[in-house]
Amino acid sequence: METTLTPEVRRKPILKQEIAFLIIHLLPLGALWTGATLFDWMVCIFLYIFRMFWITGGYHRYFAHKSYSTSRWFQFVIAFMAQTSAQKGALWWAAHHRHHHRHSDTPADPHSMKIYGFWYSHVGWIVGPDFKETDYKVIGDYAKYPELVWLNKHYLVPPVTLAVIVTALGGLVNGGSLMAMFTTAGFSSLFVGFFLSTVILYHGTFSINSIMHKFGNQRYETGDESRNSVWLALLTMGEGWHNNHHYYEVASRQGFFWWEIDITWYILKMFSWIGLIWDLKGVPKHVKYSRNKAHAKELKKEYDQVLKSA
Numbered sequence: 001m002e003t004t005l006t007p008e009v010r011r012k013p014i015l016k017q018e019i020a021f022l023i024i025h026l027l028p029l030g031a032l033w034t035g036a037t038l039f040d041w042m043v044c045i046f047l048y049i050f051r052m053f054w055i056t057g058g059y060h061r062y063f064a065h066k067s068y069s070t071s072r073w074f075q076f077v078i079a080f081m082a083q084t085s086a087q088k089g090a091l092w093w094a095a096h097h098r099h100h101h102r103h104s105d106t107p108a109d110p111h112s113m114k115i116y117g118f119w120y121s122h123v124g125w126i127v128g129p130d131f132k133e134t135d136y137k138v139i140g141d142y143a144k145y146p147e148l149v150w151l152n153k154h155y156l157v158p159p160v161t162l163a164v165i166v167t168a169l170g171g172l173v174n175g176g177s178l179m180a181m182f183t184t185a186g187f188s189s190l191f192v193g194f195f196l197s198t199v200i201l202y203h204g205t206f207s208i209n210s211i212m213h214k215f216g217n218q219r220y221e222t223g224d225e226s227r228n229s230v231w232l233a234l235l236t237m238g239e240g241w242h243n244n245h246h247y248y249e250v251a252s253r254q255g256f257f258w259w260e261i262d263i264t265w266y267i268l269k270m271f272s273w274i275g276l277i278w279d280l281k282g283v284p285k286h287v288k289y290s291r292n293k294a295h296a297k298e299l300k301k302e303y304d305q306v307l308k309s310a
């Protein structure tokens with residue numbers, strides 16, 4: 001498919017640009033000073049699950065792949081919720097991801113482990129200076145909404161809002177009053193509930209970019225290195241069916257078979273039952289049971305013939 005495998009020149013991170021990212025990784029250690037309560041740990045677990053859903057169901061399956069439709073107001077809610085994960089603007093996230101699919105495991109892929117190695121594909125491309133901007137042309141279908149462009153530019157509004165809410169709750173629950181949010185009662189919730197779950201979320205998401213193109217099984221011949229792994233699918237609420245996803249990226253489900261657990265898809269299904277979202281794209285039978293695109297075409301012909309003769 002590709003004509004050359006010569007890597008692009010990718011620049012090294014500039015330390016002073018990445019101080020915030022570094023500090024976020026260190027802040028959970030603040031718990032050594034504040035301690036952590038059961039409440040803080042529960043917030044940490046809840047915020048991991050809650051935000052992982054919006055990363056995969058929002059950033060990924062909605063903005064990057066348009067795998068379902070929704071209203072303009074709920075689309076904004078999706079972007080806001082996804083951005084509480086502090087993984088930048090929804091348009092930034094989705095534009096780079098579209099780029100990844102278009103150039104998967106070729107030199108133009110922002111994060112190919114095959115071309116650039118584990119560390120670069122995991123975190124190097126995030127901290128490097130080459131992928132800081134949003135290519136609005138790639139995401140023109142959503143960049144036409146000014147509220148989304150605003151949120152994309154002010155991408156820190158959702159995570160900061162969430163961090164303040166978590167700290168206030170910590171004050172109330174751990175310290176017994178709202179004012180206690182300014183004491184260790186609030187800070188322990190901030191460090192463990194908010195920052196620790198944010199860091200774990202980073203590396204959950206980054207793992208899809210790095211090791212999901214290396215470890216696991218490949219059911220479909222996608223021409224890239226994408227793999228399926230049940231363990232990563234559980235940890236990332238469905239994203240571990242990454243070879244399925246590279247084969248048929250428009251589907252709202254990434255587990256193609258009933259035994260391929262895909263919690264994000266179950267939640268999206270429930271959203272559709274209450275009318276929040278609709279037109280969830282499925283996986284056609286000829287795609288599901290094929291090995292590669294040519295085989296899928298053959299199967300489609302076969303299935304169509306059976307339908308005609310029935």
Ligand SMILES: [Zn+2]
Pocket residue numbers: 060064065097101245249
């Ligand atoms: Zn994708």
Ligand SMILES: [Zn+2]
Pocket residue numbers: 100104208209213226242246
């Ligand atoms: Zn991929």
